[in-house]
Amino acid sequence: MFWNGSTQATIQMSTTTPLLWAAFRGAVGDQLPVILALISAGADANAVTRAGDSNALMLAVQSGSEVLVRALVEHGAEVDRAADEVTPLMLAARIGAARIVGSLLELGAAPAVRIGKYTAAEYAWHGGHDQLAELLEVCAGAPSRYDQSS
Numbered sequence: 001m002f003w004n005g006s007t008q009a010t011i012q013m014s015t016t017t018p019l020l021w022a023a024f025r026g027a028v029g030d031q032l033p034v035i036l037a038l039i040s041a042g043a044d045a046n047a048v049t050r051a052g053d054s055n056a057l058m059l060a061v062q063s064g065s066e067v068l069v070r071a072l073v074e075h076g077a078e079v080d081r082a083a084d085e086v087t088p089l090m091l092a093a094r095i096g097a098a099r100i101v102g103s104l105l106e107l108g109a110a111p112a113v114r115i116g117k118y119t120a121a122e123y124a125w126h127g128g129h130d131q132l133a134e135l136l137e138v139c140a141g142a143p144s145r146y147d148q149s150s
Contacts, residue, residue: 016050019043023056023072026063035071045076053084061092066099073107080108085115086123089136093124098132105139112140 022034039045048055057077060068069088073079080087089109092100101120105111111120118126121140124133137143 017043017047019045019047019056020049020054020059023059023068024063026060026065026068028063031065032067032071035068036075039075045072046078046081048083055081055083055088057081057088058083058086058091061088061097061100061104062095064097064100066103069100069103070107073104079104080110080113082115087113087115087120089113089120090115090118090123093120093129093132093136094127096124096127096129096132098129101132101136111136112142 019035019038022031022038025031045056049059054062055077057069057072057079060072080089082090086094087109089101089104089111090113092104101124109120113119119136119140119142121133121136121142124130124136
């Protein structure tokens with residue numbers, strides 16, 4: 001699978017499952033029917049890359065496809081399943097994917113989860129997504145960094 005140049009992502013994804021590849025491709029073409037067909041045929045919605053550094057839901061988050069994120073969770077992907085010490089919500093927060101953050105929260109993602117030193121809000125702060133970080137802190141029940149009363 002070496003087209004348009006050999007990237008590390010292409011090399012890693014060439015050794016993985018069709019479901020992970022479809023999630024990785026996300027919004028390129030319409031991957032929803034592909035993902036639904038694969039899950040109907042028995043593909044694991046919680047599939048993890050060989051390197052263990054990502055899962056189907058995280059790849060859908062990275063691709064920017066809110067539709068795929070929802071479909072994967074609705075078909076069995078665990079919304080808070082971490083890979084490489086990051087949850088899908090943390091990843092969405094870090095890249096500033098506000099709509100996907102909203103979807104993950106609606107689907108039951110836990111904003112207060114801390115892995116290592118960081119929560120999703122802290123990933124958003126570090127990514128420069130201040131409004132998203134504020135939202136996540138409120139959802140997690142944490143005091144806001146802008147809260148003058150604390």
